[in-house]
Amino acid sequence: MNIAQFHTLTDQLFNQIELYLDDYADEHDIDLDYETNGNVITVSFPNHSKIIVNTQEPLFQVWLATRKQxxxxxxxxxxxxxxxxxxxxxxxxxxxxQEQAEQ
Structure with missing residues (x-):
C-alpha cells in the first residue's frame, strides 16, 4: 500500500463512519455529535463519553479509542x-x- 491508497481507504472509512452515526442517531432518537478534523473523528455522546478514530499514516493503520479500550x-x-x-x-x-450511547 502507498500513501495515496491509504488516504483513499481512510476517506472511505470516515465517510462510512459518518453515515453510520447519522443512521444510528436517527434510528435510536439519540443526540450524537461528531466532528471530523483532518485525520481524526471525535464522537461525543450525551453522557459525555467520547470515541476517537484517527489514522496513523506512518503505520498505515486506523486507531480507535473507546471508553473501555x-x-x-x-x-x-x-x-x-x-x-x-x-x-x-x-x-x-x-x-x-451502542455501549457508549447506553442503548
Missing part, C-alpha cells in the same frame, strides 16, 4: 481488521457506539 486496525482482504482480535472495524465500532 484502544484498537489498532490494518487493512486486510478489503477490510479494516483489529491486529489483536481479528474483528472488523465496523463490528467493534458498532458495539462501542
Amino acid at each position: 484502544g484498537y489498532h486496525f490494518d487493512f486486510i482482504n478489503d477490510k479494516w481488521i483489529c491486529n489483536r482480535t481479528d474483528q472488523s472495524f465496523s463490528d467493534i465500532f458498532a458495539q462501542a457506539v
